[in-house]
Amino acid sequence: MSKERGALAPTTVPAARPGKRRQWLRLRLRNIAPFATLMFLVALFAAASPSFLSLDNLANILQQISVTGIMAVGLTFVILCAEIDLGVASVANATGIILAFFTAQDASVNIANLPLPGVVAIGLAVFGSFCLGAVNAFGITWIGIPSFIMTLAMLQIGAGICAMLVRGQIAYAVPKVIATLGNGGLGPVPWIVIVAALVLALAHIVLTYTRFGRYVYMVGGNREAAEYSGVNVRAVIAAVMIISALCSGLAGMLGVAHFGSAQQDEFDNYLLDSISAVVVGGTSLFGGQGGIGNTLVGLFVLGVLNNGLDHVNIDSFLKILIRGLILLAALIINVYAQRLKGQPEAGEI
């Protein structure tokens, strides 16, 4: 037997090195692929249009991704836990409309609203989004409804709240603080970009450096093992659903101010955008892998894509198809990356 072993040694040893490099790449495919995509898109649009690569346009892109970004932060928590929240855009819309409903509107606005002081209106709107998140949390953790279905119901409930409150009308006024944050700027930098950056940074700190953040990753990585380790899995999942609703609420309030109006269905595109941002960024749909860094890259990929396609003067209907194809490609990479990482060398569990 020793003879064969000796004969084999030369073939196995040199093979180890390229193997190692390949493995390094393999384990980081999740992080590398989105970044490479971003670089590629930037290079592509920069070559295609001289107006793309300018400071002004960067500011545009940043503004365009801010509302999506705040929503995507909440979704990142949810998806890291291997759950989903399809109600983000709807909750955002509802929160924005609740805010407008409790703000004094112009006489021309025909809504039976209930004007309250700005702070109270903001408080009620935040409380509203908290409640919607709590209902999600209750349905998923106590009743045991899969989050996919539960939040689908929430999508409808949010739309219902919007419809009831504005009855087809459009409201314009929001409390002054929110109007400033949504539309004003600190010097040249729009407040909404600053808020989005702060939310992303805070979420990153929570996920990376706090005990709760670790629990989020571990619950997503192996829910049963987390439970057998004494982690209160239900509480963690309830918490991420509420975090998601609160982020949506904030995005909704700022969005209403940013767009200058509060009406039904104005956030409809944001559900797909925010889910795309998280997934394109490389956070695993199976939970436990990824994070805010990935979401940030995902946001830029979407932002650059949406903005760049405007610069190259492309058929706006084709734009929709292209976005769909990019999302599909991201999903394929996402699942593929999971499979590669899921088969550690020779290890079995």
Next chain:
Amino acid sequence: MSGTPLLELRAVAKSFGGVAALKGVDFTLDAGEIHALVGENGAGKSTLMKIIAGVHASYQGEMRLAGDVVRFRSARDAREAGIGMVHQELAIVPTLSVAENVLLGMQPRNRLGFIDWPAMIAIAGRHLENLGLIVDPRAEMASLPLGMQQLIEIARVLFSGARLIILDEPTSALSPPEITRLFALLERLRAEGRSFIFISHFLDDVLAICDRVTVFRNGAKAAGARVAEIDKAWLIEHMIGAGHHELEESYLGEIQLRGPEGEAADAPVVLAAEGLGLGGAFQDVSFIVRAGEVLGIYGFMGSGQLDLPRAIFGKTPPEHGILRIDGRPVRLRNTTSACRAGLAFVPESRRSMLFALEPLYKNMSISVLDRLARLWLKPKREREIARGHITQLSIRPPFPDRPLGTLSGGNQQKVALAKWLTFRPKVLMLSEPTRGMDVGAKEDVVRIVRRLRNEGLAIIVASTEPETVLSLADRILVMRKGRIAREFANETVSKDRLLAAA
């Protein structure tokens, strides 16, 4: 060995990312032979099996089937060549009928293209009858005992035309009468000229049914012999190498249970269960565990001894009865409250305890994180603690940042234990702590458990393997159909007596 062997492997080698799992192995299997494969976990048995069954397509060396060189590129190739595999976890569909399972993927169809039920039931019935299995082909698979399900899976593999069947731990979940039935079937098929590769940690079963045995150690063939010419001691010696005597006694002889003597007799009762009950799993279970004592709970599969620790740990809380810890009654609603009350549990499946993609230190710290950190994590302290466990339990490779999934099964089991050792729990419950482990790793577990007991921990070990309970326990409860049937304390007990009581 006359004529061409049915299967012949020459100098087969396989490595994963530079680590050699098989180092040039020769192996032959004759027609009408049952050939046992024994060895520690990680010795290369499952790698070899996966090569034979076509799962691993890239390997070095040569495989001949009935004299012809073959190279399977997929499991389907192997199946078509007549090689079948019965896994430890059965590949049956529990919600379908017996007939559907036997003919899975080969259901006869009528002219309209629908499944021809009468024909299917008739074919399956005839096939099962030929094998001497008395079972209604219309019965739902899930309604049958595990042993029968396994026999039906073998019937299915045979029906698909296999002449060589790999059995992976076929007896691990079976009761003695079921094992007798399995062996009767194997003998009958052997007489018909079918061949089996019998992978097992149950050396008695190997000696009872096999013709030849090949022992693997460290990816190479350590020994081979005709079963008629060897005994258990020979097997153990070749599996683990010379000089491991702690385990041998539990495999071979009678065990003297350590009676309550001296201080141990009046050590405080840490855990007391009174009349615990949970649905159909167990009823009216009462027992106590003292500090510094290992209580073994033995029973056949489905006797409730594995449900019991899970229930006590709050995963599926008991519906009836009272649980006392240090004399005080406690209500455990979930695993979090169980942990706070000082309970610790390592379930039977490593998969449900560990995070394959996460590094070792995160795997170890997760269960004590609430005591290590309030708001902010302390990764330095986590790594420090992990390094302590790694040295103490000699976990290999010794790197706290290594993803857990890259460790061998035995080392993963040690990590699962280490999770609970940072802060001393009051009660440590282990389900099947040595299942599927090699002798060497088993011995490590025995040593660790004994050390913890000597340090005053109250320990519960639940298992379906008599050897596990015998090698670890100071006192043994035997469960039968969800109730405690007998207690062994302060007396000699052997595997036979344990089995007889179950």
